[in-house]
Amino acid sequence: MSEQIHSLPADAMVLSDAEIAEIDAEIAHAPYRAAVAIDALKIIQAHRRWVSDECLEALAAYLEMPPAELEGIATFYNLIFRRPVGENVILVCNSVTCWIKGCEGIGAAVSQHLGIEPGETTADGRFTLLPITCLGACDRAPVMMVGEQKFEDVTVERIPAILDHGEGATPG
Amino acid sequence: MPVIKVDGKDYEVAEGGNLLESCLGLGLDLPYFCWHPAMGSIGACRQCAVVQYQNEEDTRGRIVMACMTPVTDGAIFDLSGERASGFRQTVVESLMVDHPHDCPVCAEGGECHLQDMTVMTGHRDRHYRGTKKTYRNQYLGPLIHHEMNRCITCYRCTRFYRDYAGGTDLAALAAHDHVYFGRHREGTLESPFAGNLVEVCPTGVFTDKSLVHDYTRKWDLQSAPSVCTSCGVGCNTLPGERYGRLKRIHNRYNPAVNGYFLCDRGRFGGTHVNAESRIDFPAQRDSEGRFQALTDEACARALRDRLQGKRLAGIGSPRAGAEANLLLQRLVGAENYASGMADDEHALMQRALAHLVNSTAHNPSLREIESADAVLLLGEDLTHTAARTALALRQAVRNEAHRLAEELRLAPWQDAAIRNLAQDRRSPLHVVCAGSTDLDDIAAGHYRLVAADQARLASDIAAIIRGEARSDGAAARIAADLLAAERPLVLSGPGAGSAALLDGAAAIAEALVAAGKAAMLSFTAAECNSMGQALLCRDSHIALAALASTDAEVLIILENDLLRRLPMASVEALRARIPTWIGIDCLENDTLARCDLVLPAAAFTETEATYINQEGRAQRAFPTHPPAEARRPAWRWLLDLARAAGDRTLSGIGHFDDIGVTLAGEDPLLQGIASAAPDHSFRSRGLKIPRQPHRYSGRTAMRADVSVHEPRQTDDADSALAFSMEGSATTDRPGALLSYVWSPGWNSNQSLHKFQSEIGGALRGEGSGLRLLDSLAVAAATPAPLPEAFSRREQEWLLQARHHLFGSDELSRLGSGIEALTGRAAIYLHPEDASRLGLEAGDGAVIAGAALEVRLDPSQVPGSAGFSTGYPETLALRSGEWVNIDVASDWQRQPELIGSDRGAAS
Amino acid sequence: MSELPLTRNVRPDRSPTDLAAYEANGGYQGLRRAMAGMSPADCLEVVKDSNLRGRGGAGFPTGMKWSFVPMENVSPGHKYLICNADEMEPGTFKDRMLLECDPHQLIEGMILAAYTIGADVAYIFIRAEYLKAARLLREAIAEAKIRNYLGHDILGSGYSLAMHVHASAGRYICGEETALISSLEGKRANPRAKPPFPQVSGLWGRPTIVNNVETLCNIPHIIERGPEWFASLGRGDDAGTKLFGVSGRVNNPGCWEMPMGTTIREILEDKAGGMVAGYGLKGFLPGGGSTDFLVEEHLDLPMEYETIGKAGSRMGTGTMIVLDDKTCPVGFVKNLIEFFAQESCGFCTPCRDGLPWNAQVLDDIEEGRGTPEDLDTLEQHISYIGAIGNTHCALAPGAMEPLQSALKYFREDFQRHIDGGACPYREAH
Numbered sequence A: 001m002s003e004q005i006h007s008l009p010a011d012a013m014v015l016s017d018a019e020i021a022e023i024d025a026e027i028a029h030a031p032y033r034a035a036v037a038i039d040a041l042k043i044i045q046a047h048r049r050w051v052s053d054e055c056l057e058a059l060a061a062y063l064e065m066p067p068a069e070l071e072g073i074a075t076f077y078n079l080i081f082r083r084p085v086g087e088n089v090i091l092v093c094n095s096v097t098c099w100i101k102g103c104e105g106i107g108a109a110v111s112q113h114l115g116i117e118p119g120e121t122t123a124d125g126r127f128t129l130l131p132i133t134c135l136g137a138c139d140r141a142p143v144m145m146v147g148e149q150k151f152e153d154v155t156v157e158r159i160p161a162i163l164d165h166g167e168g169a170t171p172g
Numbered sequence B: 001m002p003v004i005k006v007d008g009k010d011y012e013v014a015e016g017g018n019l020l021e022s023c024l025g026l027g028l029d030l031p032y033f034c035w036h037p038a039m040g041s042i043g044a045c046r047q048c049a050v051v052q053y054q055n056e057e058d059t060r061g062r063i064v065m066a067c068m069t070p071v072t073d074g075a076i077f078d079l080s081g082e083r084a085s086g087f088r089q090t091v092v093e094s095l096m097v098d099h100p101h102d103c104p105v106c107a108e109g110g111e112c113h114l115q116d117m118t119v120m121t122g123h124r125d126r127h128y129r130g131t132k133k134t135y136r137n138q139y140l141g142p143l144i145h146h147e148m149n150r151c152i153t154c155y156r157c158t159r160f161y162r163d164y165a166g167g168t169d170l171a172a173l174a175a176h177d178h179v180y181f182g183r184h185r186e187g188t189l190e191s192p193f194a195g196n197l198v199e200v201c202p203t204g205v206f207t208d209k210s211l212v213h214d215y216t217r218k219w220d221l222q223s224a225p226s227v228c229t230s231c232g233v234g235c236n237t238l239p240g241e242r243y244g245r246l247k248r249i250h251n252r253y254n255p256a257v258n259g260y261f262l263c264d265r266g267r268f269g270g271t272h273v274n275a276e277s278r279i280d281f282p283a284q285r286d287s288e289g290r291f292q293a294l295t296d297e298a299c300a301r302a303l304r305d306r307l308q309g310k311r312l313a314g315i316g317s318p319r320a321g322a323e324a325n326l327l328l329q330r331l332v333g334a335e336n337y338a339s340g341m342a343d344d345e346h347a348l349m350q351r352a353l354a355h356l357v358n359s360t361a362h363n364p365s366l367r368e369i370e371s372a373d374a375v376l377l378l379g380e381d382l383t384h385t386a387a388r389t390a391l392a393l394r395q396a397v398r399n400e401a402h403r404l405a406e407e408l409r410l411a412p413w414q415d416a417a418i419r420n421l422a423q424d425r426r427s428p429l430h431v432v433c434a435g436s437t438d439l440d441d442i443a444a445g446h447y448r449l450v451a452a453d454q455a456r457l458a459s460d461i462a463a464i465i466r467g468e469a470r471s472d473g474a475a476a477r478i479a480a481d482l483l484a485a486e487r488p489l490v491l492s493g494p495g496a497g498s499a500a501l502l503d504g505a506a507a508i509a510e511a512l513v514a515a516g517k518a519a520m521l522s523f524t525a526a527e528c529n530s531m532g533q534a535l536l537c538r539d540s541h542i543a544l545a546a547l548a549s550t551d552a553e554v555l556i557i558l559e560n561d562l563l564r565r566l567p568m569a570s571v572e573a574l575r576a577r578i579p580t581w582i583g584i585d586c587l588e589n590d591t592l593a594r595c596d597l598v599l600p601a602a603a604f605t606e607t608e609a610t611y612i613n614q615e616g617r618a619q620r621a622f623p624t625h626p627p628a629e630a631r632r633p634a635w636r637w638l639l640d641l642a643r644a645a646g647d648r649t650l651s652g653i654g655h656f657d658d659i660g661v662t663l664a665g666e667d668p669l670l671q672g673i674a675s676a677a678p679d680h681s682f683r684s685r686g687l688k689i690p691r692q693p694h695r696y697s698g699r700t701a702m703r704a705d706v707s708v709h710e711p712r713q714t715d716d717a718d719s720a721l722a723f724s725m726e727g728s729a730t731t732d733r734p735g736a737l738l739s740y741v742w743s744p745g746w747n748s749n750q751s752l753h754k755f756q757s758e759i760g761g762a763l764r765g766e767g768s769g770l771r772l773l774d775s776l777a778v779a780a781a782t783p784a785p786l787p788e789a790f791s792r793r794e795q796e797w798l799l800q801a802r803h804h805l806f807g808s809d810e811l812s813r814l815g816s817g818i819e820a821l822t823g824r825a826a827i828y829l830h831p832e833d834a835s836r837l838g839l840e841a842g843d844g845a846v847i848a849g850a851a852l853e854v855r856l857d858p859s860q861v862p863g864s865a866g867f868s869t870g871y872p873e874t875l876a877l878r879s880g881e882w883v884n885i886d887v888a889s890d891w892q893r894q895p896e897l898i899g900s901d902r903g904a905a906s
Numbered sequence C: 001m002s003e004l005p006l007t008r009n010v011r012p013d014r015s016p017t018d019l020a021a022y023e024a025n026g027g028y029q030g031l032r033r034a035m036a037g038m039s040p041a042d043c044l045e046v047v048k049d050s051n052l053r054g055r056g057g058a059g060f061p062t063g064m065k066w067s068f069v070p071m072e073n074v075s076p077g078h079k080y081l082i083c084n085a086d087e088m089e090p091g092t093f094k095d096r097m098l099l100e101c102d103p104h105q106l107i108e109g110m111i112l113a114a115y116t117i118g119a120d121v122a123y124i125f126i127r128a129e130y131l132k133a134a135r136l137l138r139e140a141i142a143e144a145k146i147r148n149y150l151g152h153d154i155l156g157s158g159y160s161l162a163m164h165v166h167a168s169a170g171r172y173i174c175g176e177e178t179a180l181i182s183s184l185e186g187k188r189a190n191p192r193a194k195p196p197f198p199q200v201s202g203l204w205g206r207p208t209i210v211n212n213v214e215t216l217c218n219i220p221h222i223i224e225r226g227p228e229w230f231a232s233l234g235r236g237d238d239a240g241t242k243l244f245g246v247s248g249r250v251n252n253p254g255c256w257e258m259p260m261g262t263t264i265r266e267i268l269e270d271k272a273g274g275m276v277a278g279y280g281l282k283g284f285l286p287g288g289g290s291t292d293f294l295v296e297e298h299l300d301l302p303m304e305y306e307t308i309g310k311a312g313s314r315m316g317t318g319t320m321i322v323l324d325d326k327t328c329p330v331g332f333v334k335n336l337i338e339f340f341a342q343e344s345c346g347f348c349t350p351c352r353d354g355l356p357w358n359a360q361v362l363d364d365i366e367e368g369r370g371t372p373e374d375l376d377t378l379e380q381h382i383s384y385i386g387a388i389g390n391t392h393c394a395l396a397p398g399a400m401e402p403l404q405s406a407l408k409y410f411r412e413d414f415q416r417h418i419d420g421g422a423c424p425y426r427e428a429h
């Protein structure tokens, strides 16, 4: 990352200029700083893929809120990652229509292709596999996402092409 | 009053309440978890479910949560029918799905609300076949033990810790059935009220660490109504004892004072009574200066030898009870009796007393403080000088929320709804103090001024309210907020050391009354009986400084370490002047070390005593257990001294109540003290009141290692309480004699509602102490001159005392667990001042010979220096003095422990 | 064919409609009309008269909901409009189409709704995974601002409105309107007790209206064309059109706008093309994962709130999930309950601890470890968790609907699992 890292002695400010700028833009239309907690966590995650303890504490200081409360928020939501994830997070829908249409097989095929179980990250750091609830594209079940790309009518056979070349992607 | 029908019977209930509190108030057993009488309803646990019918024709009804259901006239409920009780049973069974079967090793066992509710609902057989979840626990500091597996997710902990007490480092983490209550990383819980989690948690997630390590079940604890002696608020407590050791302190409900909650100094500080440095036997210094223990006879002889025909002087104590002080005053004569407070503090307390008695503003109880809709706090870091009052202010600022709620007709118990509605809108609190305070987070304004400028600001505010002055600064803003309120409160105290400040506070309150406000005026007091001493000495007393020129031959020092009150040189001069010193105290200290004769006093858990709190409320404490060894209550020692001195009047006194009978006469103060609690002849249904619950076990075996013969239980001729489990423990016994709370099926402290006439209201047996100031006359104070405005000096710093909840108080700092939290005595400097001095945070600085740790605080007024008051290292430092600050050579920085190290260390 | 206002700008390739295309097709005419001469009270009257009911699942009359917002004597401060675009209920995929294909229609609807209730700030709360929709909405808001449909003094009317997109961080409970408000405040998304209703104390304690995407998309048309026209769109009692969707083993799964009162058979057979060859219809959830099963006998019922309610289910979101005869109903229900258990916010006991318990029982049955008593346990939980009011919010009762109706219609399937000690559908696959 080429962004300049702040290092203020008091709060061990580890947030980057770009992150701060984006967070400030959210704060501009919020009634108080802590109100943007979720947006800010997502901003940090967009830059770093996950939210480390260090970032969480720095962000709490920046938003003038207790770190425990920010942790309570971060750990409440499914898509805030408090552990490192790979470059691409694979979300395989496991809700009911996808289940009817065989998402268990899809998940297994991804696992097998990458050699990781759900919740794990590949050794090269490229992929993390996570189950996800209904992605709102049930008419095209089974559905999965890789990073920001959505894949519909997925079959076990398509998995290698999807993972290796992003074949058949539509924007998420 | 609305009439509701429950299980076919009509009941009249209080307007505006919810069904759960109405049912409990009616004596109906309805289980609950998340509701709390002081914290209201949120409807999370779903345990208090009942069936409500629309009307007589409605046969289906619907499940409603009693805690979330307002009682309205004609409402029909089914509490005990199959549907309601079946629902409640399934709720408990759901909660037990993951709850461990560890009651036998759980500190909560035997007083567990979850156990009680499980039995009450009738849940017995487990149907769930899955495995139980397990959690990792956190190290939460030396006071509180964490065991998350036992959690039933009622949210009470965070609601108390965060919503009620303003703590920030405990939160609900994660979601669904993984919700976890903890810190974002391990470490000591920061809230000074964290200890209440022990009582607020309905199961064993948060338990008292010192109890866990020195364990006794509630039913094996002997306890008696007591009063916290750790500050001037006078919270009511229930110490629990076994094997002569204080095991723990629980809250004792007093609707006018502490309600349901204590601060951690009070809860955990009391275990100083178990300290190694307790004195067990009377002792006399031999010719080589060593103390030799005395037998009873030898002691009596020694007393006679030393006292007969001698001129006596006495130093009382603001941390000793009123009776012992009174006896000493009578023994030596008022003109030879010093209150035992430092002279400047004594003068401040006299002034505070005079203002309280003479002001037209109301002197509020703690409960009334919670009703203030605007507060001005002058010169006190209240969380450290009167923590429980600070907690009351945290409720007072919520009155704006309650006002908003009223607009929407939301009942006050609709807790979450009201918080969501009000968000951060609060009633104004203005804090004027020498540095940052632990109430700044809820303050509308905070003003960092040294004491002199605080007094000047107060004087300006009063002038503005009187319409004599104008300004557009802080004074005007504060005045405007106070004038916009209906029940403004002005709160100050001796903490800043300024007489003019107290005058200013009184003047503001007076002006507010003149402006038509129901204004309140309150002052803190440093110690549990400081106000009692101000009262006792209201007509006559000798200053400590003046003692050095008396012709007394014997000085009797009651529970007082003079080195905390006087400069070392003055103590030495006094010692040189008066040939014989007799000291009565419970723990070794430097004053006792200077005495010729030392008498071991019973600690606060071992003696009957009346303490008078900052409000002027007389409250009686009873011994939890008889003192061990040759320890005796100070008042008994004083009677012995009187006998030895040949004092006829005092010699006639036999037991505790006789002190009042003999000495009170026409003095309304002494009459009040004497009637603070029912006397020794009181009987409940013809019986004494037991200190031990009826399940108290092992009495015959407890001392079997010493002797297999069970000793006779000590008689307590001095009170209506008995050191035994026999007697009458009815729920309508006087509040002052509430030795424990227990009711069939309600083994936890939640049984309290059985003792209340209404939820959160008076006790059925009444009695919440006796307010004394309303009926006393005290001369008005002559106004103190307004000090010059502060201006900094080049090379000197103005000292300003900083109080620490853990550390500034003499005895509580020795409580188990608290020693680990007092830290080093510190000096607080503005960062720029520090850099001028070449000091950084964590360095050592030398002030008047004391080496202190440097802490940087941008809120410290530049040119002034805060210091940790009351620490052994800082006893020589006085607020308001100008000092030099030097860099300490060979200073060892404190190593920083990380949480897990501390966990391992504990 | 009758008129289909909501999807008139939806193209077969689902490409987004930009501002120019939206305007060219009559867009922002409703807004122009209102700004030119309708008072908020006029707008409210029109919406009330239209009998529009909320499309988010509960079907509450929209005009009535708005009328609870205090218009006079309200203490000074903001009022808020929130569009609920969280769409996370399993089997629901209708709002995505409106968001991705015609963002300006939603924005116009929101401006009108905000104007009606006197809101000065509006939020679109959109689920985390709808990345494309969020991007399009942000672009559309920027476009609308340039044309002064949004921002200060809209079209010279004196009325001003700010609009923001808030992307969620993922949690189904955020779709519940009070949980959504908690989340929008930057907090944990725990639902709130009602009363007070958001209409008087919502976002940051201020009056707030939360409406579904589809509900709001109807508003411009209602304002422009009037309540009678809107009522005439429906075939029966319910006014307007509705997005209906079908997923599962049908030939042509998808989402279509059709008149209210269209029969289920028409939707399932004419639009969705009937069952895939080799699969029979066993049952279906008519309105998403938290509605009760209906079966073959209900196929000729019109999709109307009352009718579906009387049949023992709910219109819900109007997106059906089809259970075919080769898919195990126990597994189907277990999948749903696991979803709801995982998405419980963790606030109240029956939901937090009861749903996982049910999931465990269903797992035991599905894996052949079930006992006859397990059916009693499930029945007991249906009455324990399944009624509105037993839990703090509607998540848990919704979660129990598929289970409750599965036990009604497919009880012998459960029994066969228990009796046979295995899932009878496993071999069939």
Ligand SMILES: Cc1cc2nc3c(=O)[nH]c(=O)nc-3n(C[C@H](O)[C@H](O)[C@H](O)COP(=O)(O)O)c2cc1C
Binding pocket: C053, C054, C055, C056, C057, C058, C059, C060, C062, C084, C085, C086, C087, C088, C089, C172, C173, C174, C175, C176, C177, C178, C210, C211, C212, C213, C215, C216, C393, C394, C395, C398
């Ligand atoms: C658990 C739960 C999830 C919900 N999710 C959504 C959702 O994703 N979108 C939605 O519009 N409404 C959802 N709702 C309904 C909302 O609470 C609310 O009723 C709706 O947004 C109101 O809009 P309407 O009146 O326009 O229908 C959900 C309700 C519950 C109980």
Ligand code: SF4
Binding pocket: B020, B031, B032, B033, B034, B035, B041, B042, B043, B044, B045, B046, B047, B048, B049, B065, B066, B067, B068
């Ligand atoms: S939520 Fe109610 S329902 Fe539950 S106790 Fe708590 S008190 Fe009651």
Ligand code: FES
Binding pocket: C173, C191, C344, C345, C346, C347, C348, C351, C352, C391, C392, C393, C394, C395, C396
């Ligand atoms: S979903 Fe959380 S309590 Fe209902």
